Amino acid sequence: MKALVAVKRVVDYNIEVRVKADNTGVETANVKFSMNPFDEIAVEEAVRLKEAGKVSEVVVVSVGPAQAQDTLRTALAMGADRAILVQTDAEIQPLAVAKVLKAIVAKESPELVLLGKQAVDDDANQTGQMLAALLGWAQGTYAAKLTIDGNAATVVRELDDGVETVSLKLPAIVTAALRLNEPRYASLPNIMKAKKKPLETVTPDALGVDVAPRLVTLKVEPPAKRKGGVKVADVAELVAKLKNEAKVI
Amino acid sequence: MSNVLVIAEQNNAVLAGGTLNTIAAAAQLAKAAGGSVDVLIAGEGVKAAADAAAKIEGVAKVLLADAPAYAHGLAEPLAALVAGVAKNYAGVLVAATTFGKNVAPRVAALLDVQQISEITGIVSADTFVRPFYAGNAMATVQSKDPIKVVTVRATAFDPVKAEGGSAAVEALAPAADPALSTFVGQELVKSERPDLGAARVVVAGGRGMGSAENFKLIEALADKLGGAVGATRAAVDAEYCAHEIQVGQTGKIIAPELYIAAGISGAIQHTAGVKDSKVIVAINKDEEATIFQIADYGLVGDAIKILPELIDALGK
Numbered sequence: 170m171k172a173l174v175a176v177k178r179v180v181d182y183n184i185e186v187r188v189k190a191d192n193t194g195v196e197t198a199n200v201k202f203s204m205n206p207f208d209e210i211a212v213e214e215a216v217r218l219k220e221a222g223k224v225s226e227v228v229v230v231s232v233g234p235a236q237a238q239d240t241l242r243t244a245l246a247m248g249a250d251r252a253i254l255v256q257t258d259a260e261i262q263p264l265a266v267a268k269v270l271k272a273i274v275a276k277e278s279p280e281l282v283l284l285g286k287q288a289v290d291d292d293a294n295q296t297g298q299m300l301a302a303l304l305g306w307a308q309g310t311y312a313a314k315l316t317i318d319g320n321a322a323t324v325v326r327e328l329d330d331g332v333e334t335v336s337l338k339l340p341a342i343v344t345a346a347l348r349l350n351e352p353r354y355a356s357l358p359n360i361m362k363a364k365k366k367p368l369e370t371v372t373p374d375a376l377g378v379d380v381a382p383r384l385v386t387l388k389v390e391p392p393a394k395r396k397g398g399v400k401v402a403d404v405a406e407l408v409a410k411l412k413n414e415a416k417v418i
Numbered sequence: 419m420s421n422v423l424v425i426a427e428q429n430n431a432v433l434a435g436g437t438l439n440t441i442a443a444a445a446q447l448a449k450a451a452g453g454s455v456d457v458l459i460a461g462e463g464v465k466a467a468a469d470a471a472a473k474i475e476g477v478a479k480v481l482l483a484d485a486p487a488y489a490h491g492l493a494e495p496l497a498a499l500v501a502g503v504a505k506n507y508a509g510v511l512v513a514a515t516t517f518g519k520n521v522a523p524r525v526a527a528l529l530d531v532q533q534i535s536e537i538t539g540i541v542s543a544d545t546f547v548r549p550f551y552a553g554n555a556m557a558t559v560q561s562k563d564p565i566k567v568v569t570v571r572a573t574a575f576d577p578v579k580a581e582g583g584s585a586a587v588e589a590l591a592p593a594a595d596p597a598l599s600t601f602v603g604q605e606l607v608k609s610e611r612p613d614l615g616a617a618r619v620v621v622a623g624g625r626g627m628g629s630a631e632n633f634k635l636i637e638a639l640a641d642k643l644g645g646a647v648g649a650t651r652a653a654v655d656a657e658y659c660a661h662e663i664q665v666g667q668t669g670k671i672i673a674p675e676l677y678i679a680a681g682i683s684g685a686i687q688h689t690a691g692v693k694d695s696k697v698i699v700a701i702n703k704d705e706e707a708t709i710f711q712i713a714d715y716g717l718v719g720d721a722i723k724i725l726p727e728l729i730d731a732l733g734k
Binding site: 287293301313335348387 | 520534551598600601604607687696717724
């Protein structure tokens with residue numbers, strides 16, 4: 170069984186982005202980019218399934234600019250077998266990504282598609298669910314545990330108030346939550362090997378997918394800033410402030 | 419089609435926290451669009467939830483879909499149901515909980531519309547404000563789609579009143595069940611403490627608490643104040659506490675009246691989830707910790723020593 174993993178190149182999660190002075194977006198020039206952390210977890214899970222003999226081939230796909238090749242090479246170094254870049258410099262919103270991925274699924278016929286539960290740039294948390302809808306497949310979002318057994322996948326899902334277990338008919342979509350696994354660091358030999366693994370480039374046009382954005386960003390602003398307050402000397406002063414000044418206890 | 423539909427989450431026929439806030443957002447959108455607010459209750463044996471929804475202030479109509487396929491809130495049958503009725507509406511809103519975030523994009527894709535995630539403001543019938551980059555930027559976005567499928571950050575909207583309405587409850591025939599997934603089981607966290615998302619006071623601990631044993635001090639202070647317990651990702655990863663109480667970009671977003679951060683350094687992924695709290699107290703032994711930049715009251719010191727003192731002081 171083949172697994173497809175979708176990965177996104179995003180501003181590194183450790184970087185605190187700044188809003189551009191003209192309010193058109195955030196500053197991304199000269200900023201470090203990395204693989205979306207949840208997508209890394211999705212790649213790791215696919216590679217582990219291959220190591221366990223449940224998956225025969227791991228194909229990674231990304232939709233984005235030429236530099237997303239680096240992201241795909243990272244996935245190849247982690248153990249994916251080959252990569253597909255759907256190259257575009259345009260702004261691609263989740264519905265468009267889902268449509269592109271649907272076209273890739275039609276070509277590749279995977280039985281399992283893994284994605285991160287959300288990207289840490291747009292925080293949309295949509296693409297996996299949308300792809301599942303477009304394909305008419307089952308979805309197992311926010312996976313904390315994934316077991317493949319015959320033609321079903323069992324997913325333990327993280328909920329706001331606990332966990333639930335669902336059984337999905339394959340083919341299915343699974344989106345990775347934080348605690349599905351701990352992604353490996355690629356070793357130097359594997360990074361070298363990854364450079365020789367196949368990486369195919371296509372365009373949304375060639376796939377026949379309309380990726381025009383449906384949401385227009387009118388402006389981007391920094392969030393309302395909280396003013397730093399005062400330091401208190403000890404517990405007694407803190408309790409007094411909370412009682413008499415803030416009046417919250 | 420200027421009306422707005424709210425998908426209400428319910429559990430054992432009780433409406434979930436955040437429903438009243440989502441209906442408040444829906445009322446704003448319906449006002450801008452010139453329509454009214456309907457509520458969809460889908461589940462099995464959930465007449466009581468539908469009756470409760472009918473009493474909510476400002477609700478015009480309640481649609482009740484009662485069928486086994488909806489018993490566990492599985493996204494596949496529920497999205498099929500919602501997509502079937504959505505064409506009668508200008509907007510479909512659901513709270514940005516794990517329930518809402520699971521089902522809404524599936525609905526949006528079935529309708530071929532681009533969802534607007536986790537809105538914190540409504541500018542007009544087609545324009546919304548939403549945070550991205552963990553809340554480090556706020557985008558004002560305009561939708562070109564005919565139906566707005568939206569998830570709502572509950573803490574950004576004041577709840578409507580649970581009483582005062584008298585909406586009609588209308589039965590909605592179930593949609594064909596795609597039968598793609600089955601519910602196996604669930605383990606919900608039972609807590610005597612108030613719900614983290616709705617608590618007036620939240621006490622949270624980070625890696626600085628040092629151990630699961632020390633983390634109990636967080637719980638003790640929360641109990642003293644009648645509050646809920648929260649945690650950072652680092653504390654969850656270190657297994658001081660359960661994942662359900664993680665607060666931040668990928669965990670829960672909270673806005674209590676009083677938020678006490680103990681042993682928390684203040685990573686942006688965490689502060690993204692708490693910075694709308696009314697009063698923030700930070701206790702950290704590192705006086706340079708970034709959490710102090712957003713705290714109203716900062717106390718420099720070891721939380722493990724300070725928390726017992728604080729619990730004592732409050733006991734007096």
